[in-house]
Amino acid sequence: MHARDIMTTDVMVCHPEQTVAEIATILNEQSFRMLPVVDAGRRILGAVHTLSVLSSLVPGYIVEGYLKSIPYAPDIGLLRKHYKDLMQHQVADVMDRNPTIVHADESVLSVTAALITYDRFEYAMVADADERLVGVISSSDILRRLAHDPQEPADDA
């Protein structure tokens, strides 16, 4: 079983010069948690996740600082204040520039290993030999496939 056998090919994408407001609308309306970011030639540049948008709303001193948790802090209006600013920014400012990228001919075992090793966002972009986006695999795609095909077929099947 290869990546191309389980990937979703009908993928909505976005471009780095779009505003965060535009893709936030798409993420909201379609209930997506991730959009691949590609250039005009569909080459993969990164990915925007709901989490990467959220993390841009929290000040760096909380994210990178020594405050591992702040259960003592009330809502001091930071999220809303930063949300308004962030919406004017470009996708390039918030995107994850190192998404997990796998190739269409990789085994599902390898895709699974890549997901659990590198990705905190549960998605792998599937690329062709020229690094162009051909599909997306989520962790639930793999689990669903395993549930439906209990007999894992051999790679050459």
Added chain:
Amino acid sequence: MHESGAVHAILGLPPTWIAVAILLLVYGVIMAEKFNRAVLSLLGAGLMVLCGVITQQQAIAGVDFNTIGLLTGMMVIVAISQKTGMFQYVAIKAAKSVKGSPWGVLVMLSVVTAVFSAFLDNVTTVLLIAPVTLLITDALNVRPYPFLFSQILASNIGGTATLIGDPPNIMIGSAARLSFYDFLVNLAPIIPVIFLVILGVIWFMFGRGLHASDAHKALVMQFDEHEAIEDVALLKKSLFVLFGVIGGFTVAHHVHLEPATIAMFGAALLLLLQTFGQSLHDKDHAYEAIMTEVEWTTIFFFVGLFIIVTGVEHTGVIEMLAHQTLALTGGDFNATVGAVLWVSAIASAVIDNIPFVATMIPLIQNMGPSFGGPDALEPLWWALALGACLGGNGSLIGASANLIVAGFSQRAGHPIAFMTFLKHAFGLMIISIVISHTYLYLRYLLS
């Protein structure tokens, strides 16, 4: 092998030149900040031995294991204590005690920083207090710079007060056989005076311009300090060990114990208590996690530095420098104390005060005979401690804590420019040295 240690020539060059060249090269490259300072100091130390300036035995004997042990022990204790959330608890409690008034918050957070810095590592203190400060200034909707500026000064001023407050004091205490109690009696009294004067000037500079609306102050009052405490059991254990260790320091010299012994014992005890009752696997895991938080870079930096300075000292250069200094001050004790204080302050504003103090210690020890023995040197040690610790306030690169706070401020979207800090801080540093000079004069020199 040169058992006598008297080396006459290395590669045809006098060993003095080699030793001084290694010292200057290492210090120079450390200042350029292109390489890790621990790596550089260990390379320099290795060269001292490889070039034959000192033997391996002399190198090992030159390492001050009191300083190393005290630093490591306190680092372990702090690494465990900071997990309890007590720093955040105290910071929030302090900010709420003044009802969220901006100037009150600035003063209270500076006091908290100064007190923690007096007993714990300055860098850890600001690492934990600065982010809470930024949260509070965001809630108050005021710019964080005056708050962070004041905390930088407070951490260096507070750190000057005790033997364990700042690495230069640890080194001085160990080399000059001055106890925790000696520091408390001789240095601690002047620190509140300096601190209050500096706060007064900060009020004129920034404090009177700080305003926040009642709505914003009310937000500060919504912070819940009780939520900051993450582990009550560990908090009790940490406080038990912390107070035990500090109590131990104050009586150490009566029972002929080095502070390093007490710190290391406290560290081991807290490591044991921290995981008491857990499985062996969990204990090992917790132990490994704490050990990675010890700043090994600093520890190895010290080891290398001690060996480099031992090498230079061995060649007699430092003794010569001591005589030259005395020639410059005309052998006058008052003038020498003043010179040590001011040179240390200016030097520490520009370079790392740790290598500076490491070099100054043997230099001052070599002045002993001229002033009537080691006991007569005490005011010189206090001058060195005050100059080296307070001098760190002179510029943004004067102390590690300054750079850590600047880093946080940048991430909060309020970068602190080198020149801005210099403009605001250098004058305040000079004020603190003038107060120190007056204090030293009145207390030790007026007779």
